Structures are given as C-alpha cells and as structure tokens.
Amino acid sequence: xxxxxxxxxxxxxxxxxxxxxxxxxxxxxxxxxxxxxxxxxxxxxxxxxxxxxxxxxxxxxxxxxxxxxxxxxxxxxxxxxxxxxxxxxxxxxxxxxxxxxxxxxxxxxxxxxxxxxxxxxxxxxxxxxxxxxxxxxxxxxxxxxxxxxxxxxxxxxxxxxxxxxxxxxxxxxxxxxxxxxxxxxxxxxxxxxxxxxxxxxxxxxxxxxxxxxxxxxxxxxxxxxxxxxxxxxxxxxxxxxxxxxxxxxxxxxxxxxxxxxxxxxxxxxxxxxxxxxxxxxxxxxxxxxxxxxxxxxxxxxxxxxxxxxxxxxxxxxxxxxxxxxxxxxxxxxxxxxxxxxxxxxxxxxxxxxxxxxxxxxxxxxxxxxxxxxxxxxxxxxxxxxxxxxxxxx
Amino acid sequence: xxxxxxxxxxxxxxxxxxxxxxxxxxxxxxxxxxxxxxxxxxxxxxxxxxxxxxxxxxxxxxxxxxxxxxxxxxxxxxxxxxxxxxxxxxxxxxxxxxxxxxxxxxxxxxxxxxxxxxxxxxxxxxxxxxxxxxxxxxxxxxxxxxxxxxxxxxxxxxxxxxxxxxxxxxxxxxxxxxxxxxxxxxxxxxxxxxxxxxxxxxxxxxxxxxxxxxxxxxxxxxxxxxxxxxxxxxxxxxxxxxxxxxxxxxxxxxxxxxxxxxxxxxxxxxxxxxxxxxxxxxxxxxxxxxxxxxxxxxxxxxxxxxxxxxxxxxxxxxxxxxxxxxxxxxxxxxxxxxxxxxxxxxxxxxxxxxxxxxxxxxxxxxxxxxxxxxxxxxxxxxxxxxxxxxxxx
Numbered sequence: 099x100x101x102x103x104x105x106x107x108x109x110x111x112x113x114x115x116x117x118x119x120x121x122x123x124x125x126x127x128x129x130x131x132x133x134x135x136x137x138x139x140x141x142x143x144x145x146x147x148x149x150x151x152x153x154x155x156x157x158x159x160x161x162x163x164x165x166x167x168x169x170x171x172x173x174x175x176x177x178x179x180x181x182x183x184x185x186x187x188x189x190x191x192x193x194x195x196x197x198x199x200x201x202x203x204x205x206x207x208x209x210x211x212x213x214x215x216x217x218x219x220x221x222x223x224x225x226x227x228x229x230x231x232x233x234x235x236x237x238x239x240x241x242x243x244x245x246x247x248x249x250x251x252x253x254x255x256x257x258x259x260x261x262x263x264x265x266x267x268x269x270x271x272x273x274x275x276x277x278x279x280x281x282x283x284x285x286x287x288x289x290x291x292x293x294x295x296x297x298x299x300x301x302x303x304x305x306x307x308x309x310x311x312x313x314x315x316x317x318x319x320x321x322x323x324x325x326x327x328x329x330x331x332x333x334x335x336x337x338x339x340x341x342x343x344x345x346x347x348x349x350x351x352x353x354x355x356x357x358x359x360x361x362x363x364x365x366x367x368x369x370x371x372x373x374x375x376x377x378x379x380x381x382x383x384x385x386x387x388x389x390x391x392x393x394x395x396x397x398x399x400x401x402x403x404x405x406x407x408x409x410x411x412x413x414x415x416x417x418x419x420x421x422x423x424x425x426x427x428x429x430x431x432x433x434x435x436x437x438x439x440x441x442x443x444x445x446x447x448x449x450x451x452x453x454x455x456x457x458x459x460x461x462x463x464x465x466x467x468x469x470x471x472x473x474x475x476x477x478x479x480x481x482x483x484x485x486x487x488x489x490x491x
Numbered sequence: 492x493x494x495x496x497x498x499x500x501x502x503x504x505x506x507x508x509x510x511x512x513x514x515x516x517x518x519x520x521x522x523x524x525x526x527x528x529x530x531x532x533x534x535x536x537x538x539x540x541x542x543x544x545x546x547x548x549x550x551x552x553x554x555x556x557x558x559x560x561x562x563x564x565x566x567x568x569x570x571x572x573x574x575x576x577x578x579x580x581x582x583x584x585x586x587x588x589x590x591x592x593x594x595x596x597x598x599x600x601x602x603x604x605x606x607x608x609x610x611x612x613x614x615x616x617x618x619x620x621x622x623x624x625x626x627x628x629x630x631x632x633x634x635x636x637x638x639x640x641x642x643x644x645x646x647x648x649x650x651x652x653x654x655x656x657x658x659x660x661x662x663x664x665x666x667x668x669x670x671x672x673x674x675x676x677x678x679x680x681x682x683x684x685x686x687x688x689x690x691x692x693x694x695x696x697x698x699x700x701x702x703x704x705x706x707x708x709x710x711x712x713x714x715x716x717x718x719x720x721x722x723x724x725x726x727x728x729x730x731x732x733x734x735x736x737x738x739x740x741x742x743x744x745x746x747x748x749x750x751x752x753x754x755x756x757x758x759x760x761x762x763x764x765x766x767x768x769x770x771x772x773x774x775x776x777x778x779x780x781x782x783x784x785x786x787x788x789x790x791x792x793x794x795x796x797x798x799x800x801x802x803x804x805x806x807x808x809x810x811x812x813x814x815x816x817x818x819x820x821x822x823x824x825x826x827x828x829x830x831x832x833x834x835x836x837x838x839x840x841x842x843x844x845x846x847x848x849x850x851x852x853x854x855x856x857x858x859x860x861x862x863x864x865x866x867x868x869x870x871x872x873x874x875x876x877x878x879x880x881x882x883x884x
Binding site: 105209233295338339 | 495496497498499500527528530531533535538539542546550551552553554555556557589590591593594597601602603604605619622623625626627688690725729730731732733743746749750752753754755756757758759760761762
C-alpha cells in the first residue's frame with residue numbers, strides 16, 4: 099500500500115493535537131489542550147459592518163479571480179503598521195498574503211528546501227512547522243529553547259558543522275513554551291548566522307499579544323536580508339478567515355509568488371477586503387488591548403493556581419504574552435502518563451512529545467490559557483494537581 | 492543566486508497568461524486571453540443575502556479555526572448533487588474541500604508524486620496543472636488531445652513502457668482546447684489503465700457548463716478506485732471565494748488530509764458556509780442555465796465570426812460547453828508571431844506555447860468567449876482576422 103504515496107507524505111507526523119481535540123468534545127472535560135484564540139473576543143459586529151461596506155463598495159470585483167500577491171491595500175496597511183509599531187521599513191511589494199501563516203511555512207519549504215537540507219528547529223517547537231517542512235524532507239537540526247531563547251552553545255555546534263538552509267523560530271511567546279527570546283539571544287543568533295547562507299524564519303503570530311515586559315528587536319531589523327517574517331490576523335482579528343502573510347526580500351518574494359500561484363492561485367480576497375475594512379473603521383489597538391487584558395489575566399490566574407495546586411518540584415515558564423505556558427514534571431516522569439490520569443480527572447493538555455522531532459518521551463507539556471475563563475482555570479488546574487499526585491503511585 | 496532555491500521551484504514555468512493580462516489592462520484592447528468566468532453573471536444579491544443569514548445563524552463559530560476536511564454540510568450537498576446529476580455514488584467522507592481545484596492539484600502532487608515519476612499530461616494542457624505538478628519534479632509524458640479526446644495510440648505507447656503515477660485530464664470542455672472526450676475515448680482510457688498503478692485525475696471545473704451535446708460518463712464511474720475527481724464552485728457560483736474539492740478513495744483521502752493540514756490547516760469556512768447557504772436558498776440549475784445560455788450564445792457567435800473573418804485554412808474546435816475554443820494556423824506559422832501583430836490591432840489571446848511541456852513553437856492558440864459580449868466578439872474576431880492577413884507578409 100505504501101508504495102503508491104510519495105516518500106514525503108510518509109514523513110509527516112500526524113497531528114496528535116487533533117486526536118486530543120476529540121476527547122475535548124466531552125463538555126465536562128476542561129481543556130487546556132487547545133491552540134485557539136478566545137472566540138468570545140472576536141469582533142463579530144464590527145466584521146458584519148465591514149462586510150456590508152465591502153459589498154457596497156466593490157461590486158462584483160470581490161467575487162472574481164484576483165492577483166496572487168494579495169490585496170494591495172491590505173499589504174500597505176501591514177507595511178504601515180510595521181513602521182508604526184516596530185519602526186521596521188517593509189515595502190508592501192515584499193508582503194505576500196497567504197492562507198494564514200501556516201501556508202507561509204509551506205511556501206517557504208516549497209521554495210527553498212531540497213531534500214536532505216538542514217532546518218534548525220526549536221525543541222520544543224511548533225508542530226505545524228514540523229508538519230509543513232516534513233513534506234520537503236529536510237534534516238531537522240534541533241536546538242533547545244529555554245527561558246531566554248535558543249541554546250546558543252547548541253546553535254554554535256550546528257553552525258560550526260554546516261550552513262543549514264533554514265532556521266525556524268517563534269521568538270515571541272513561543273508555541274508551545276510561551277518563552278520569549280531575550281535581546282541578547284537574538285543578537286547572538288544573528289551573529290552566528292551572519293556568515294551563513296541560512297534564512298531565519300521569524301514566525302510571529304502572537305507578537306502583538308504582550309501583557310508584560312517590553313518589545314524586543316525583530317530579526318527583520320537585525321538581519322533584514324536573511325529574515326522571512328511571518329504574520330497573521332488569526333490571533334488579533336479572526337483565524338477562520340485564513341489571512342496571514344510573509345515578508346520576504348524581493349528575490350525570495352518572486353519565487354514565493356510562483357509557489358503561491360502553483361499552490362492555489364490566490365488567497366480569498368473577499369476576506370482580505372473585509373479585514374482591511376475592519377481595520378480602517380476600528381481601532382485595532384483598543385481591540386488588541388481587550389485580548390491582552392483577558393489573556394494576561396488568565397495567564398496570571400493559571401500561574402497562581404499552579405503555585406497553589408501543583409506538587410513541589412514542578413518547573414514552568416512565565417510567559418510575557420501569547421496563549422501558552424510550559425510545565426515540566428520532575429525526574430523522568432512522562433507527560434503522556436499524566437495525560438491518561440488527567441483524562442480521568444476530566445482535564446486535558448498537550449503532552450510534550452509531538453513538539454519534538456526526535457521522538458522523545460517528554461516530561462513536559464503545554465497548557466493553553468486563552469480559551470478558559472479564570473474560574474475554569476482554577477478548577478482545571480486543581481484537577482490537574484490531583485492527577486499529578488497519582489503519578490508514579 | 493540560483494543555489495539558494497530548491498530545485499523544484501526552478502522547474503516551474505512562469506505564467507505567460509499573467510504576463511499577457513498586463514497588456515489587457517489597456518481598455519481599448521479586446522481580450523480573448525482571459526480564463527475568467529463572466530463577472531456580470533455572479534449572483535451578487537443572492538450571495539449578500541446568504542452572507543447575512545450565515546452571520547445570523549452561526550454566531551462566532553464562523554470566525555474560529557475549523558476542521559481540515561471542510562464543512563460537512565457543503566460536502567453532503569456536493570455528494571447529493573453527484574448522485575442527482577450523474578448518478579455517481581460519492582460519500583461526503585471522500586470529499587475534501589480545497590482552495591479551488593488548483594489546490595487539489597497541489598495536494599495530489601504532494602501526496603502522490605516522487606521526483607522523476609511519470610505524469611501523463613494532455614497536450615495542449617492546462618497551464619495551472621503543469622505548474623502545480625512541476626513543483627514535485629515529475630517526468631511529463633505528453634499525449635495529444637484531438638476533437639474526441641486523448642490520442643489512444645500515444646497513450647498505449649506510454650502504457651506499454653511504464654506505469655505512470657498520474658494521468659491528468661480535463662475531459663469536459665478542456666482548457667485550453669474546448670474539446671470533450673467521447674464516450675468511447677473514455678472507455679478506452681479506462682481499459683488501458685486497468686492493469687496499471689496509475690491514478691487518473693478528472694479535473695472537471697466546466698462540466699456543468701454544457702450548451703450542446705450530451706453528458707458523458709465520468710471516469711469516477713468507469714474506474715472509481717483509480718479516479719481523483721476535482722470540482723469547483725468557481726465557474727458556477729464565484730471564483731473569488733476559492734472553494735473547490737477533491738473526491739478521492741478513502742486511503743488516498745486520508746493522506747490528502749495530512750497534506751491539506753500541513754499546507755494551510757483548512758480552507759476558509761466562512762465562504763464555504765456562504766456558498767452552502769446560497770445553494771440552499773436558490774435554484775442553482777436556474778443560475779447555471781443563465782450562464783450556459785450566455786456562454787453558448789457567445790461561443791456560437793465566435794464560431795460564426797471565425798467563418799466570416801478568418802482566412803481559409805484555419806482549423807478550430809467546436810466546443811459543447813465551457814469557456815474556450817482552440818484555433819490552429821495553417822502550415823508552420825507561429826501563434827506568437829500572430830500575437831504580436833494582434834496586439835497592434837488591439838486584440839489579444841493566449842498563444843499555444845505555454846500549454847505544452849515540450850517547449851514547442853505552437854501554431855495554435857486559445858480564444859476565451861466567456862467574458863466578451865457578442866458585439867465585442869464580432870469586433871475582436873474581425874481585428875484578429877486582419878492580423879492574420881498580415882501574418883507571413
């Protein structure tokens with residue numbers, strides 16, 4: 099049976115997260131397993147109004163085929179926001195609209211990766227990136243991430259041996275760990291890669307969701323010619339519209355555009371227009387402020403409850419933003435064993451295993467705090483604490 | 492510079508059609524070069540009403556992430572329509588929603604093609620398919636298409652030598668030629684492939700746009716275990732929403748789903764819901780009837796004008812549906828030379844060259860009749876006739 103498929107498709111790991119989501123359909127189960135933004139915060143009424151305006155303003159153009167680059171107005175908006183918020187000079191001509199940032203990963207793989215080429219990947223790292231790149235059959239070169247970023251010694255060891263094609267990073271509020279690369283860590287990475295033919299992917303879906311600490315310098319400022327910056331409206335407006343983007347140097351952009359065209363001609367521009375209209379008519383910073391207040395409060399609550407209900411010896415990250423935190427069991431305990439106990443206590447999370455390319459039994463796991471209110475967080479973490487007490491008994 | 496890119500991206504031909512479209516921005520130029528459905532026939536008001544209903548009915552669910560398979564209601568509708576219109580038994584579980592049928596081609600390539608494997612491709616053939624498959628670096632095995640379908644002798648020669656992985660077909664109103672495979676041609680193809688490990692792609696975006704002749708048997712009925720059937724709402728509702736689908740046997744479906752997830756998580760379900768609502772509230776057959784009446788009339792007008800204004804010795808197809816017809820210049824005349832003369836006469840079309848994988852100087856070219864009213868057709872074909880008279884002088 100296997101011979102009918104391409105070798106590449108056999109390499110793609112199944113999404114364990116999707117399997118877990120099936121358990122979460124039981125409404126009595128509290129789920130910290132999700133990776134979703136909080137649906138209660140979607141600007142539904144504003145989007146309805148924007149949609150009506152788009153119908154009014156553009157006539158039948160919104161229904162026709164469109165260009166592969168994406169809507170120019172939206173690309174101009176994105177460029178303007180980079181300038182305003184990060185003092186980053188990005189031309190709209192270097193912004194390619196994609197079906198969420200996930201498609202950005204696929205297009206980068208398509209455009210740049212030959213089989214067997216090196217891809218530096220965070221461990222733990224974003225499962226969707228591992229899946230997207232696996233299609234192009236690279237060699238994954240894992241580097242550990244800790245509280246302040248990538249393990250620099252590990253990165254230097256890799257860089258001493260070879261010039262990997264890509265380095266994949268989520269430097270702000272990383273998925274799954276919630277950590278943020280420090281300023282120093284970023285500069286060291288840029289220095290290490292300076293002599294290399296390596297492109298750094300700065301995947302930044304959560305960057306605007308900062309609830310403490312201060313903004314760090316983007317790799318797109320530190321090494322503009324070598325950075326592929328991914329962004330998305332999924333976490334700050336709505337994910338269902340599937341609108342994200344890649345910022346790429348012009349010679350890379352041109353090839354990404356060919357790959358985009360071959361992949362699906364263009365991203366739905368109806369939803370691009372709606373998002374643009376929404377951004378024109380509303381103060382997105384006020385809206386982001388609401389998201390940040392909610393997620394920040396929920397994160398703090400989760401941290402408090404962890405102190406209160408988890409047994410001693412548990413380590414965890416302290417995110418400055420985003421949607422996730424990362425918990426590590428003491429000793430050699432497997433988070434998958436905890437998962438099985440936790441399901442019986444009616445609480446779930448994502449065990450660490452799928453976030454590694456090396457097939458380990460991870461003692462760590464990911465907790466999502468964006469989709470659960472503070473009372474539910476208290477109950478859920480209490481249940482999880484109970485499951486932990488049973489572990490190893 | 493070239494070494495930074497993957498080998499695969501270097502293999503993708505540029506879209507000559509896109510280059511041509513730049514010329515067509517001049518409003519005094521009559522374009523038969525487009526590949527677009529007629530925007531005047533989009534059901535704009537009905538879609539607005541469907542959108543309002545979707546906002547009403549689904550609340551914030553329409554903005555959240557969704558499943559990779561696509562909206563179940565829509566997949567059930569598609570399965571029902573196959574049963575009703577073609578007596579085809581298709582389960583909703585075997586239907587994967589994609590970003591237009593173009594993404595279907597990409598996902599099939601991703602899932603099935605190893606580098607160097609054979610892909611039988613029509614010559615002339617759909618440029619978007621050539622682009623999509625090129626990414627996966629197959630060996631293209633061209634077979635000629637004529638008025639009644641694929642050249643059977645050519646197909647037998649290929650089949651005697653090897654088992655290609657894929658055979659790509661547009662059996663109804665083919666792009667670019669407008670021809671339709673005869674019933675006998677389809678059965679011969681199914682017979683030839685019967686002992687092979689070859690999957691046949693039946694790309695059918697235009698199938699519902701029949702204005703004369705009778706419906707032929709689908710490959711999905713003749714060889715269900717070996718057919719990957721692609722469909723789309725682009726030509727019968729609107730293309731801008733980017734909603735198409737693949738029908739695939741279950742074991743293939745499961746792998747296509749992994750590829751879909753890795754590529755972009757899922758297709759925008761907001762637009763899927765709108766299309767479904769539109770289909771529930773309106774009689775799509777009445778709408779398709781309007782499109783067919785318009786395209787049919789325009790095609791007939793174009794055929795009449797060709798008789799009237801083109802010099803003797805010109806061959807052309809007589810489409811039973813779709814959006815295109817195919818014209819062949821006599822002798823060794825190059826359609827690209829005609830193109831340059833035609834631009835001066837302010838009329839354009841797509842020269843045949845990009846529809847071949849073998850890099851020929853084609854004497855043939857494609858004319859689109861879906862986007863031009865009958866008066867414009869008369870003027871445009873007259874201009875083209877003038878350009879033809881200058882050819883070879």
